[in-house]
Amino acid sequence: MKNDRGGQLKIYQLFSPVLYGICLKYMKNEDDAKDVFQEAFVIVFQKISQYKFEGSFEGWLKRIFINKLIETLNKKKKESFFLDVFDPDTDFVEEEELDIIPIEQEKLLEYIRDLPDQYRTVFNLYVFEKMKHKEIAELLKISEGTSKSNLNRAKHILQKRILSIKKNFKIA
DSSP, rough: OOOOHHHHHOOOOOOOOHHHHHHHHSSSSSHHHHHHHHHHHHHHHHHHGGGSSOOOHHHHHHHHHHHHHHHHHHOOOOOOOOOOOOOTTOOOOSSOOOOOOOOOOHHHHHHHHHHHHHHHHHHHHHHSSSSOHHHHHHHOOOOOOHHHHHHHHHHHHHHHHHHHHHHHHHHH
8 A cells, every 4th residue: 555566566476376367267368368467456556545454355356357357358349248138038047966077177267268258257257256146237237137148158058068078088
């Protein structure tokens, strides 16, 4: 808060692995993740005086990073980032029970990165940030139904890709 470079370096060193990991989950490639990572840290140090020592400092940092990630994803799209694709006939399953299929963490991260932006963003907010659909809808300015639909479609895409590994594994 006193603009002490040593203190800023300590914050950077302590939290950069977690925050960079978040950037990698949301962006399609490492270059974009690095750009957002750098821009978000600039915002952190510009706004650090606004931290009120309520709640966790890491949570405050994550919120800044997620907001910057969403802002960046929205800017990349000329049209609306999220289409209102709610299908009222779709059954939404909050948590599906699936057979556990071993998959390397890097492979799973690659599959998540390959998701379309809107699906990947909702998936990350719901699964990794533990946000409810109402919170996601408010944050992204979409309906709860669109949030549920995007999550459902992301899960479906990931399930198909993971199951294809299982099929290939059995054939090999």
